[in-house]
Amino acid sequence: MAFRPTLRATIVVVPALIILLGLGTWQVQRLAWKNDLIQTRTLRIAAAPMSLADAMSAASPEVIEYRPVRVSGELRTGNAFRLLNRVHDGKQGFHVVAPMVLDDGRTVLVDLGWTPREMLDMPPVPDAGPASLVGYVRAFSAPGAFLPDNEPANNNWFHMDEAQMLATAGLTGGVGFYLEAGPQAGAVDAYPIGAVPAVDLRNSHLEYAVTWYGLAAVLAVIFVVFHWRREGA
Numbered sequence: 001m002a003f004r005p006t007l008r009a010t011i012v013v014v015p016a017l018i019i020l021l022g023l024g025t026w027q028v029q030r031l032a033w034k035n036d037l038i039q040t041r042t043l044r045i046a047a048a049p050m051s052l053a054d055a056m057s058a059a060s061p062e063v064i065e066y067r068p069v070r071v072s073g074e075l076r077t078g079n080a081f082r083l084l085n086r087v088h089d090g091k092q093g094f095h096v097v098a099p100m101v102l103d104d105g106r107t108v109l110v111d112l113g114w115t116p117r118e119m120l121d122m123p124p125v126p127d128a129g130p131a132s133l134v135g136y137v138r139a140f141s142a143p144g145a146f147l148p149d150n151e152p153a154n155n156n157w158f159h160m161d162e163a164q165m166l167a168t169a170g171l172t173g174g175v176g177f178y179l180e181a182g183p184q185a186g187a188v189d190a191y192p193i194g195a196v197p198a199v200d201l202r203n204s205h206l207e208y209a210v211t212w213y214g215l216a217a218v219l220a221v222i223f224v225v226f227h228w229r230r231e232g233a
Contacts, residue, residue, distance in 0.1 A: 005227045013223045017216055024212035031205035041066045041199040049134050052102070052175075061139035061177035066197055069179060072132040073102040075110070077125035079169035083157045088114040088193065096123050096192040097160070097178075099169050100131065106173035107166055110135055111180045113192035124191045135179025136197050 005013075044066040052071050058064045076099045083095035093116045099107050110133065115123055143159040150157045152168040162174040181194035 020212050020216035024209045027205045027209035034203045064137050065139050067137050068134050070134050073100040075100050075131040077128045080125045081157050092117045107171045108175045109178040113194035115191045135181045138180050
């Protein structure tokens with residue numbers, strides 16, 4: 001029995017094998033990237049809180065994203081925003097976002113945490129005035145194509161927009177990122193519920209890599225067996 005593949009089959013199978021192997025290799029690379037991203041976020045979250053001055057000196061918010069930052073200033077809860085369509089433990093709700101005016105006049109938006117949907121008309125907010133808290137740096141991101149536009153007039157917000165939120169509150173001097181407030185010390189079932197940012201990102205790249213490599217192996221076996229049988233017929 002000899003292995004003599006036909007030209008037509010070779011023209012079809014070889015490019016297909018290259019594509020399948022390329023897809024598998026790409027998923028392996030994505031797996032390494034995702035593992036590194038999870039590790040980076042985990043280490044940043046566990047780091048000691050940094051000062052706002054250090055955070056402001058970073059080249060970009062992405063460089064320090066998920067790092068805890070300690071801030072103090074005047075919390076303007078009278079200008080709280082409702083960030084809609086947020087889920088916590090499988091329950092629908094919204095986040096309460098309030099501006100904090102810092103001593104130097106700049107303003108940082110603080111996501112104070114999740115509140116159940118039943119409280120939408122009367123969102124609980126901390127007392128306005130001087131406050132100090134630790135929050136995790138989060139970078140602003142562009143809204144997705146299917147996300148509704150914010151409705152400032154109705155206090156319905158679907159994504160964080162620093163310029164738009166500050167303008168609505170009559171404030172200026174944004175810092176270029178917002179803070180996600182951590183859990184309140186000693187608070188039990190107190191709304192809004194702050195939380196440590198999740199780092200358990202979806203990571204199915206290994207399964208995808210195995211699938212693509214598996215398909216390549218099956219195709220190669222079929223290609224070889226078919227031509228061995230053909231020559232032996």
